[in-house]
Structures are given as C-alpha cells and as structure tokens.
Amino acid sequence: MSDITPSGPGRPGPGRHLPVPSGAPFADPPGEPFADPPGGLLAELVAAAEPPPFAVLRRSGGPGVEVLVGEVLEVDRLADVPLPAQPARPGAGLPVLALVPFRQVVERGYARVDDGTPLRCLVVGRRSVIGVGEAVAALPDEEVSLDDARFDLTDDAYAEIVKRVVSEEIGRGEGANFVVRRDLLARLSGRTGPVARSALALLRRLLLGEPGAYWTFVVHTPGLTMVGATPERHVSVAGGEVVMNPISGTYRYPGGGPTRADLMRFLVDPKEVEELYMVVDEELKMMSDVCDRGGRVTGPYLKEMSRLAHTEYLLTGRSSADVRDVLRATMFAATVTGSPVENACSVIARYEGSGRGYYGGTAALLDRDETGEVTLDAPILIRTAYLDPDGAVRLPVGATLVRHSVPDHEVAETHAKVAGVLAAFGDVAAAPGAPPLRPPSTGRGASRPSAPGTRLGSLPGVAGALAHRNRTLSRFWLEPQRDRPVPELVGRRVLVVDAEDAWTTMLAHMLRRLGMVVTVRRWDSLTPVTPVTPVTPVTPVTPVTPVTLQPATTRTADLDGCDLLVVGPGPGDPRDRHDPRMATLRRLVEDRLATGSPLLAVCLSHQVLCDVLGLAVRPLPRPYQGTQRRVRVFDRDVVVGFYNTFSAWAGPGRAAGPGRDAGPGGSAAPVDVDVDADAVAGVTVWADQDSGEVFALRGRRVASTQFHLESVLSKDGMDLLVELVGGLVGPEREQGSGADPSAS
Template sequence: MTGPAHPSLREIADRGIPFALIARDDTTVELLTGDVVDVDLLADIPLTDAAGTPREVLALVPFRQVRERGFECHDDGAPLRCLIVAERTALPRDEALAQLPAEPVALQDAGFDIADEEYAGIVRRVIADEIGRGEGANFVIRRDFTAGVSTDAATAALTWFRALLEHERGAYWTFAIVTPGHVAVGASPEAHVSARDGVVTMNPISGTFRHPAGGATAETLTEFLRSTKETEELFMVVDEELKMMSAVCSDGGRITGPHLKEMSRLTHTEYVLRGRSRLDPRDILRETMFAPTVTGSPMQNACTVITRHETTPRGYYSGVAALFTPRLTLAAGEATHDLDAPILIRTAYLQDGRLRVPVGATLVRHSDPYGEVGETHGKAAGVLGAIGAVPRDAVAEAAVVVPAPDGDVIDEDAPAPAPRRLADDPAIAELLASRNGRLAEFWLNPQGSDGPAPYAGRSALVVDAEDRFTTMLAHQLRHLGLDVRIAPWDEVTDAQIDDAELLVSGPGPGDPRDESSPRIRRMREVVARRRESGRPILAVCLSHQILADTFGVDLAPLDAPHQGLQKSVDVFGMPASIGFYNTFTARVPAGTTRAGEAEIAADASGDVYALRGPGFASVQGHLESILSRDGMTTLQRLVEQALAPVTA
C-alpha cells in the first residue's frame, strides 16, 4: 500500500514544523502546516501576501487583545500568533487516529492554583462588591488547574488530541495547535463568532449541568433546566452578544433556540444568533472581543472586575482561535475571507513543561459559592478526564450490550452506538421551547418592515455610558425610522448634546450618586444640559436615575440587585413586561405620582420605573433586552412623549 504523500503526524512533530490539527466533524481531521508570525493588532493579521493574494491564516488571539477596545487586563505579553497556512491536508479521522500516540502523559504536582475555600471567598466578594454595587449583571472569574509535564510538548499535544477525539463528544472544534514554545489542545464547545457569505453567527452558551456518575438522564437534566439561576444566566449572555451583533450587523441579529450542547461530562444550554454584515472579518472579531460567557456583562466593566479579582494574566483563556479562509467567490463589497472562531475554553496549554487548564464560573446574583466551586471542578474534569489526567466515568463510556436478533449477544468490543441525545426527549424539548415564551418577539422574528416607520426622517443621538445595550437600543430606534448615531460618554461634545433632535442618554454600570467617577459626572452633565435646553431627551436606566435626581427624587440601592430580572410593571396605565439590569433605583414615598413637572410611574413600594413630562421621558428597564416582551411598544410610547411639542 502506498503511504501518504505528506509527512506523517509524528514526522511533522519530530521536525518541529508548526502545525494545527482541527476536527470540526466526525469524519475528518484537518492538518494545517506553515510559518508562524506574531503581530500586534488584529488589523495586522496578514490575510494577503506581498502580492495581495488572499491566504489562509489561523490566529491564536490572547485575552490581552481587549486593549484594542480600550479595556483593562493583566498584560502578560501573550503573542497574537498567526500560523500562515502553506499546506492543508484533510485526513480521514481513522487515519489520523492510527498515527497518534496513545500512551498516557504523566502529570506531576497536579492541582488548582487557588484552593476551593479561597475561590468561594472570591465568589462572595464579587457578588457583594461588584454585582451588589451595580458594576454589572454577571462576571466570570477563573482559576487554573496546573501540573508538571516531562513528556515533550509535541508528543503531549498529539496524545491529548487523540484522547479528546476518542473520549469527548459535542465539541465545536477539537484541536491541537503546536507552535514554537507554545501548545494548545482543546475541545471547545462554543463557536464565538463566524462569518460566511456575509452572514455573521454567534453562539452564546451558558448554564452548566454536570453529569452525575453514570451519565445524564432526562430526569436529572429536567431539574437543571427548571433552575431560575441557569435560565437567567443564559438570557443575560444572549443579551450581551446581541449587543455585539447589533454593532456589526445591519439587521441587528435574530436569535434561534434554545438548544442543548451535550458533551461527555457536561451539558449546556445555548442559542444561535445570526445577522448580515459587510465588515472585514478582522473588524468583526475586534467588535466581538470577547464572549460574555467567559468575561461577563457589561463587557467593558467586566474586564475591569476581572482585573481586580484575578491576580494573574489569562493568556489565551477566553480568547479565540480564529481561522480566516479565503472566499472562493466574491461579490462586490464582500470581505475576502470567511471567519470561524471558537472560544478558547476547555483547553489545555503547555509551556515550559507546565500544563495549565484555566476554567471559570459565571457569577450572578443567585450564585452559591460552593456551587461555583463545583462548576470549575466539572469544567476542568471535562478536559482532564478526556485526556486521561483524571479518572474517566467508566459507566458512561462503557460499550452498550444489545441482544442480537438470534438471541446471541453482540460483541462487547464492537463500537457502541451513538448515545441518544437528551434533546430528543419530548419533555426536554418542550421544556426548552417554553423558555422563549418569556422573550421579546422582536429578536425572535425576522425584523422586516411592518409598515411605515413612525419617525422616518427624524434623528437621534445615543450617548453610551459604557454599556453596549446602546447598540441594541439604537437598532430598535432605527426600526422606528430614526436616523441614529452613537457617541461614547467621554467623546460626546456639548454641541452634539445641544444639536441632537432627540438625545437618548444611555445606561451604564455604577452608582448614580458617585460623583468621584468621571463617567457618572459627565452623564450628569449630559442630562442636566439637555434638560436646561428644553429639547427632547429619553433617559435609560442609569440616566433615568440621574434624571430622577434632578427632580429631587431619592436614589438608593435595591435590597437585592435586579440583574437580568424580568418584571411586569405599570408604565403610565399600560402593563409592560420588561427586563431589568439595575442595582440602584429612584424611589419615592408610596403613592407619589408627581415630582415637579415629572409624572411618575412607580410600584407599591415606591420604586420608580418611568418618568415623563414636557420634552422628556425615562425608563428604568432595558426595553431593548430580550427579556422585554413589551419593549418595542413601550419604547415607541416614550419616544412619542419625548418628541411631543412642548406647549406653554
């Protein structure tokens, strides 16, 4: 038999050739070889050669690239590493397995870098000091499983890749990337962002069900799916990724799902978001750095919180592996490359003889510290069990013995049939589908025109206070016909504030009373200046609280944060189901309906949900959220109020 024309995987490893192995389906392993180039910025990723000819590039994007968006991080200097593909080979899966080593890789001094009790303490502090003080809705804090490895790096990579192929299922990418001085091997469940034929797709995954010994069942999964904490966690990350979609897609994005992502030790819940974009794929990647499922929301403040509570840099954890593939056909104005970029999670890193498996838990207001400790153990075990570093669940992996038609027993060594997907269980499918009953149809349905836009020909300026909910809000305002621009709080000028036909003062994290914050001070100036002018203003969340303060309404922290909470409230005589992301509230004595010229909509406790008056309107909730079933209707009412002519 004639051997393959290309070198064997072992030969490639022995010769020190940079390479990547990628399995994106159950039949084929892609082998990429080429030269490595490190660059500074995403824009520097060399998608063309000196002659301008498009070429394929696999880029390892570290977490530190968030600096390109002006966000904070511990900067470890991890390179933005590009494998410029010189040769691509498609190997049948069985052929690849036959070439891969199977002897387990021994580990020394294995364990977490942060003890369980210490990590539980971090969880408590984040809930109290960050979520409890309005810094955001959820945050992901990591810890690392580390160990010494004496096996050479390339052999370890090939061994672990084989183990993941054999023992992990449900991964979006199973991969091994071996470059000088650095190895990454993983089975990522999550496609962060892809772009193909002008269609951008994001795949927010959240909620983690750790399989009990022996595997998951419909009964054990049902309890997880009914968990308020897990459901709200998923909704919050969908909201956060819709912010990104609204920034890069002309149609804002539409969600489908939810679905189950079933893996060997874990099951997750997920949605799929799709929209159309003509942006360069490197720009799409920059605008979507990085997934809220591994950072938190709002994104910019999440990076600040991570920097406060993680004492070491993240390296490539929560970054992406981005494969840029030249398009075979191009239409006018299209990007030259398609993009496929999974999140770098469930990944083992090997450098200088040390294994590192970073894992994180999503911390929300309902989080139990020890439950989050257990989640990190489960996520680490998903990788470590697959590669044989910790014991595997032998019961779950055992071959199924099925009676043969003639009464004999089928050979136990024969390949086991594919496990039945829990998502196929009718009760599970119904329980999943029922989640969408809580969501806004605006984001579930195609966003075509429903008729003449009520505010066609008019314009609005949205001031962003470091919460990209403003991109979703701007998209909804455009759906109403407004020509919308967004200006960051630290760039908006007084002239822009004065000249805007409708000024929308946006949401943001933090305490509205904190005048030591430059951002809060500037948002107070924006609201005050606009009110003094008498020109139309719509204030949202943080800005609603600031507006209320100008009428002498008290501001106070809530007893429990409303982060990702859906409530039905009365907005000036009309009930509305709205999503809330606030830790502070404007509050009046129960029964109060006015403050100066402002009419107040408040609940029985006095928490103020909306204000309206001549030339202004405000709302505490996020009408743009997927949790706001009545968001568009309420938004149109408030825009109408703000733009109504002011009579003497």
C-alpha cells in the same frame, strides 16, 4: 457600526517571523494543498523529532480533520493579521490561523493585565484534510498522564472570590455577571518524546471522547503547544453572514450519569436560565454593532458534552465588514468575561491579578470560500491545556458568577469543566470532585437514556422546556428583523450616549428600524461649550423631599441639532458625584430639563434623572441583574427586563419584597404589580404602590425607564420604545396614556 475601525487590505508588513526548526522535513517549498496521501502530512508530524509549527483541527461542520503546517508571524494588531492569498483554483487555498490572546482586548480600550502573550499567526504553507478515522489511526496511541496536579487557587480561596464578586461587584451595580478564572497546574509525567507528540496523543483521546466540541484541536508554535476541545463558537463569518453562539448554564452529570429528572430541573433552574439570557443580551450588543440589521436569536438548544451539558442560542446577522474588524468588535464573549464586557474586563484584572494568556481569547481561522471571499471561523479558547516545552501544563477554567451564585456550586463547576480535558490525560482524579464521563446507558429505568448514544435533547419534555423559555422574550429579536418606519419619526436625529455599556448599540439599532438617524457617542467624547441661560428652578412636589434643580452651567456641542437625546445604561453608583461619568450624565440630564429638549433615559441614566428630580436613589435589597418582571407602567401591564442594583423610590420607599419577578422566561406565574402615579415637577412617576420602587417616569419632553427596552427579556420593549419616542418627538399627545403603539 460605531465601534469598527476599518482594517488595511492585504498582507501586513514583515512582522516578526519565528524560525522553522532546522533540519525539519517540512522546509521544502509548499506544494498544492490536499496533495498529500491520506494521513501523510499528519504522519510526518507524528514522526518528527522537532516538528515545525502546525495545527490539527476538527471543526464542527468542517470538511474532516484539517492538518496545517506553516510559519509563524507575530503581529501587534488584528488589522495586521494577514489575509489568505487568493487560491490558484477554487478549493486550493491556504488559510491563516491567528491565535488571539486576551490582552488584545486593549484594542477596544478595555482593561487587561498585560502578560506579553503574542498575537501569533500560522501562515499555512501545506494543508491536507483526512477523515476522523484516518486521523485517529495516524495519531499516537500513547498514555499521557500528569504529576503534581493542583489548582493555583484552593477551592476555599476561589469560593471566597465568588462571595466577594457577588457582594462587592454585582451587589454594587458594577455588572450583571462576571467570569473569574482559576488555573489547574501540573506537569507531564514520564515524557520521553517532544511535547508536540504528547499533544497529538491527547488530541486522539479527545477526538474519541469529546464528540460534542465545536473545535477539537492541537496548535504547536515555538515555545507553546495547546490542545483542547472547546464547545463554543465565538464568531464566524461566511458569505456575509455573521454567527455568534452564546453558551451558558451548566448541567454537571451526577455520579450515576445524567437523568431526565435532573435535566428537567436544570432546564427550569432560574440561575441557569438567567445566565443564558444575560449572555444573549451581551452578544446582541455586539451583533447590533457589526451587523447592519442586528442579530436574530434562534434556539435555545442543548449542547451535550462528555461530562456536562450546556444550553445555547445562535445569533445570526449580516455584515459587509472586514472579518478582522468583526473579530475586533466582538472581543470578547460575555461567556468568558461578563456583562457589561467593558467593566467586566476591569473586574477580571482586579480579581485575577495575572494575565490570561490565550484563555478567553480565540483561535481565528481565516480562509477563502469558492468565490474567493474571506471567511472566518473563531472558537473561544476554553477547555484548553497549554503545554510548555519543559512539560509544564496549565489548564485555565472559569465559572459565570451571577446574583444567585452559590460559592460551592461555582467551585464544582470549575472542576466539571476541566474534567473533559483531563480525561484525555487519563487522570481525572487530578481535579477532585469532577463528575465521571457519561456512561453508556444500561437501559434500566425510564429516567435515563434508553440506549447507548441516546441524545439527552431527544428525551420527552426537553424540547418543550427549551421552547418554553422563549414564550415571554422579545419578538423583535426572535423573528426576522424588518424596518417598521413610523412616519413622524422618519429622518429625526437621535444622539445616543454610551455610559460604558453597549446596550446603546441595541437601542440605536431599534431606533434605526423606526426610520430615525442615529449617532452613538461615548460619554467622555462629548464636548462642553457655551453656558446655558438659567431657567426657573424646578421644585418637586410631595411626597418627595423638595430640592432645587440647578440648570446646567455648560451645554454640549454634540446636542445641537439632535431631535432626541437618549442617555443609556452603564455600571456603577448613580449617586457618586465624584465619578466623572456620573457627573457628565447628570449634566446632560440637567441640560435637557433646563431647555425643555426631548430626553429618554434608560436604567443608570433613569436613576440619575430621578436623583436630579429629588427622588431617593439607593441600592435594592437584592440586585435585579438579568431579571424579567411584569410591572404596570403607562396604564398597562408589561413584561420587561431589569438589570439594576440601584433604584429610585417614591413615597416612603420601603424595601421591595420578594415575589415581584415574572420568572425567567415566564417559568413562574406572573404577578401583577400595582402602581401609584404622583406628579413630580410635571413628570408622572410610575412606581410600586407598596414599596415605592420607581419603574418609569414620563413628562411632556422627558421619559425614562428603569427596565431595558432593548433587552431580549423585554417582550414589550419595542412597542414601548415606539410609544415613548413618539411622545417625545412626535405630535403632542396626552402624557402617561397607554396609546396603542401600532397607531404611531
């Protein structure tokens, strides 16, 4: 739980209260919740010329349509968000709705463009719950249309950004995927009433036209009204169970409506499949931080919307943390930022150049269950239109950019994503190129749903194609997690160094399951101390060009007393000697080699280790970000996940050729990769015999992997971790052997 700082109990100080409009019919003292006649409170809001702050929510799995009225409090930190008061009787509680802007990610120390968007809390004073039918009847049945609709970036300009991000960011090792937004801008046409009334009319259309949303909602506060239909839960907490819901991969319905053939092609498309795996890995990092026992992965599922479908997983775990701390530690989802999230925030700030407002943030509903325990339900604020009092409308949208991204396809995806919300305005033409709403089936043709209302997920072969994706994933994450203590590892102390990528939380979680005592520290929090006594330089042997390994000139106080140092993954170029992070990783590696102390290095740190040992390190011809491959290491074939743009090379170092991937989820036949083992400074190098691409190193007190042992893509990750760690700190054994890890 290294990333969590406890929040203070109870309600905060006075904060900044925003006034309720004078003369509003809601200024009376709050009464008992649910006391209004059906539709009564909602009808008051519809009729009000100047309504007070309110929210109307339809939540997936919720009690109906919730109508919330209260006062607005602005606070600076998530820790200051007030908790709901204890109700006088079960079921009579009044919740708090917090609107968390993207700029709040600064609480995690991440970059953002500070646009001043406030963290606003609707402290509810009146609450009623009505049925969907009652809500539709009470909401205004009025046309709401747009004028002057246009994207702030042209399609060509956005396509150019896609090209640059793929080549200059993913292609240079800065991350596996990134989400860059563009904004649809427009004005309300012919508006005569308050903006809040227009938003309520839009809500009515969304309730009828977008049934697949996780939340369908309107929130009205002074100076800003938002209305949307977001498909994605960010995080929820109830009864100590934490749930996250990574969604990625987008099937845009074609002009004639979705077909089974198109859907099946989408379900095996490597780009779409890998997108989802990458965000699952990213959210597992968060779950491993906030949940004592990590997160279990269930799914995948098909999430059907009016104009498109997504694929999704559910991640579940248990935590005793304050819900506000859970919210902070999970800011923000990879599906709206990228991976790794920390560096993705920096990329977003550079390429977007303006603040995101609430886009990519969350609307967090804090309530109490029948036992009085605080609950949290927080969707991601996407597919949401923001209405200003003067009638200006902004609808932000983004696409997930990965190594496979085709600029025109990503442009089309942004059009498809705004189309569902634009349909509520009755003017889908505002986003040229958007696909039409899914029409009712005519029943003609076996490839289409045979009857109106038929779910795409029920079509023949769909469930099997989804289940097939899990065939080569890590059972550790797919099954209920349990402790599997290894006697010689129990109680051994591990220091895990975070190199600006929270993969380290997953590694730490796995090591704890083995019975080890784990501490996670950021690279820039380590403290240099006394000089190290020089040792005999290590000289690699041929075919690598000989270099002299210089022993570290300083040691780090944090290393004292740890039985194993694990240096983790991170973004960037491992060859950059001017980067303080790379210099620190190099110093840590040199220190362990010089002192003969146990070291495990993963991905970026593996590349640094290879560089220290004199192996050539350079960019791959194509990135392997989010790629599952079958390779041969430690005398056996393994299926593991790669997230790298750089690699070390042994021997001639010829460029790696195509066809080395196992295929996403095993959807293509795995290809065996031959290996060559050469002794380099007493370390066995496991590399591709043809290309020289290095997959792993292993020596007496050192081991490293280019692949991610901790990834959901690494079917053999846990077994390899047991074997490698056991070899580093357990009894002496023959290095490079393929010993059965179950014997540890």
